[in-house]
Amino acid sequence: MSVLAEYRRTQACHVVDYSAITDAQVLLLSALDKAVTPRLTNAGFTLADCRGLAPRYFDEFVETLKSAGLLLEDPSKAKPGTYYWKGDEVWQISAQVAYLLMPGSAGVNANEVIRSLSARVYTDRDGIFNLWLDYAVADVMCYLGDQCKWYGHELGEQEWDEIKSTLRAALHTYSVSQLWFVAWKVVKDAASLASHQYYNRVKAAATIPGKIRRYLERVKRESIELRYWSRPEQQPGGTLGMLFDEVFDIDEDTSGVAATLRIARATGQEHADEIDAQLCAPIRDLMIDALALDAGTSVMLRFAELIRAGYDVGCAVEEIGDSLQREHADDHSAQSSSAGQQS
Incomplete structure (x- = not known):
């Protein structure tokens, strides 16, 4: 047990500057805290306690935090038999290892660390x-x-x-x-x-x-x-998933394209003028084609349907534009076939 106590003390000697960790790590830690509260900061938790973090691969998410040095093992909170000798080395039963949040900078306790995470301004x-x-x-x-x-x-x-x-x-x-x-x-x-x-x-x-x-x-x-x-x-x-919904308004019905834009907006990476400029030409071309084919009403109704279905503006415009081109090509092919038969 003295070896394990020394192992724990060695880990605890390391501190983490939580203001310097990545945005993704902040989100993961915040989600983990919600999944195991209050054990992240004071009672210790095992992998089995983290099942509420994600529907699958929750152990891989925890391993990401462990590999980043944000979690420490606490042998004193593990079940008897979790650690054992094999030759000259101490081995462990991974499923029984108890984890805690790694200490923050001097003078900052674990609960203060969690509070600071909720105040993060995301940029990545x-x-x-x-x-x-x-x-x-x-x-x-x-x-x-x-x-x-x-x-x-x-x-x-x-x-x-x-x-x-x-x-x-x-x-x-x-x-x-x-x-x-x-x-x-x-x-x-x-x-x-x-x-x-x-x-x-x-x-x-x-x-x-x-x-x-x-x-x-x-x-x-x-x-x-x-x-x-x-x-x-x-x-x-x-x-x-709850955190993504709360912070970024992203859930299971959000398309990948829309998720990209919402994260860009929340991180200050979205530039409305640039996006408007990118959409200007496709929208103009779509309206020209719609008017030329006398399909203005059907195009607007289809656009409204796609927006309600969760499409962002760019994807909706592209989808309708492709449909118009296919319809126009089919009509042209039919007319050519008819003309050939008449001749």
Whole structure:
């Protein structure tokens, strides 16, 4: 025990300047505090206590804070048997390790550290958006994992990693709830495939990563409007998700494009004049095309529908513009075909 006491004292000798940590770390610590209050500052907590942080991968979020030196281990608060000797080294049972918030600068107690985090003025747009992607991926993967269990699909680690990469890229554009729909559709299709003569459940499950990727490619290519899926009752959002909603007005229905803009606005990185300038030409072109095709009313009604559905202005304009071009091309093709037949 003297060795463990010395280990704890060595850690506690380090202090953290919490004014210098990143915005993403501030958000993570604030969310962790909400998940384990009041144990973050005085009672100690284990990984199991952090399940409320995120729907999935909560242990990875905690490991991020530990690796950054923001959490210390407190052997005195761990269960007996958590630490043991193996040769000349002290080993541990990770699930039983008790953690505390690392001490702040001299004269600043842990509760004051937490209060100071809530006063943070956020400026790191990219760091916060990357944290949102981490959280959003966890939210989608939790639902996907539950669907796979429901249908009896088992995936390997490499397949899960492939899916995570695909979903992370898609979350730059789509919302969590839209990708829940994609997960539901693909897993259901794979379950149907498993009943075919030349397939079995293992082969069908192996198609899921590719099916997700190909379906998202089709959605983009054909401008398919993805449905929004409701949050499952058994999958609460987690305290990190609550914090994103509270601070940035971002939830499971917020598209990746809209999340980027909202974080930019909250961090002072949004420049309205630049955005207006970027939108000026697309809007002008859209209105010219709409008037030329006598589609002004339908364009305005469609624009209102997309805004209500959560699209930002830029995405709505692009979506309608693409639709007009396809319709115009189809009409032109039909007219050419008709003229050819008449001749």
